[in-house]
Amino acid sequence: GEKASLSDILGGKVSLVTVCIREMGRPMVDSWATTFRKKIGDQPGVQIVQLSFVEGTLYKMFKSSLLGALKSRTAEEMQAGHLMAFANSEPFREAIGIKNRVVGYAFLVDPERRIRWRAAGYALHHEMAFLAQAVEELTTATSSRATSSRAATSSSAATSRKRKPSRAPSKA
Numbered sequence: 001g002e003k004a005s006l007s008d009i010l011g012g013k014v015s016l017v018t019v020c021i022r023e024m025g026r027p028m029v030d031s032w033a034t035t036f037r038k039k040i041g042d043q044p045g046v047q048i049v050q051l052s053f054v055e056g057t058l059y060k061m062f063k064s065s066l067l068g069a070l071k072s073r074t075a076e077e078m079q080a081g082h083l084m085a086f087a088n089s090e091p092f093r094e095a096i097g098i099k100n101r102v103v104g105y106a107f108l109v110d111p112e113r114r115i116r117w118r119a120a121g122y123a124l125h126h127e128m129a130f131l132a133q134a135v136e137e138l139t140t141a142t143s144s145r146a147t148s149s150r151a152a153t154s155s156s157a158a159t160s161r162k163r164k165p166s167r168a169p170s171k172a
Contacts, residue, residue: 004083006051007113013047014138015109016131020052021089021101028104031123039132045139049081053089108134111142
């Protein structure tokens with residue numbers, strides 16, 4: 001039941017983000033998350049984030065019950081990445097192009113929080129194959145940038161160690 005920032009959660013990792021606006025879309029997003037976990041596994045720097053919207057004042061009154069129900073029906077290994085937003089989904093939907101509230105959506109988000117791929121409905125075999133390839137490319141690119149960054153940092157540190165300390169000119 002604690003507050004979380006989606007932007008903070010997504011930063012620095014390759015993420016499969018599933019979005020469910022209506023309960024009818026739940027089996028669809030679950031198909032993505034389950035298949036992704038089986039195909040990709042627990043790779044470092046890769047995560048699954050499942051976002052569910054609960055709209056309406058009446059539902060907000062039952063927030064703790066709904067959170068408990070979600071926790072009880074979500075596999076333990078999937079609970080950490082499951083977010084529930086008790087808010088109007090319209091601004092979010094407009095920002096990322098979700099038109100149909102009934103369908104579940106899946107997005108591949110890179111470490112810079114850019115959407116690289118999207119799908120709607122149930123996970124299909126050929127889509128999962130493409131998604132796995134895209135994850136591999138993003139994780140390889142991310143680790144290459146991290147390695148280059150570390151090498152540049154090490155190189156500049158080594159260069160600065162080689163320099164003689166500068167002296168202030170002496171006053172005569």
